[in-house]
Amino acid sequence: MNCRRYGSKPTIALWMLVAVADVALVVAAGGLLMVLLAVATLTVVGGGFLAARTLARREPEAAEAVVRRRA
Structure with missing residues (x-):
């Protein structure tokens, strides 16, 4: 017998x-407008979270500059 x-x-x-x-079932119970509102809210919150995370990871621009010494 194969399992x-x-x-x-x-x-x-x-x-x-x-x-x-x-x-x-959720759409039928809550109505299409309520479901679209919930999806839009989740999208905005998710986008805000990703934007905040991206901005928090950014390093200062001064650290990216290459410092060269004269010989």
Whole structure:
């Protein structure tokens, strides 16, 4: 008897189908406008987080300058 490994492709496909059905139920229960508002809010918050993270990683410009000594 052959046993499938855990996390095989049919299992993942089934859970993706369940996730899509969950999203459809949320849209039906909450209304399309509320779902679009929630997605837009998450997008703005995610973009703000990424922008803040990018700005925090930036090194000062003085550290990037190459200092050359005269011989």
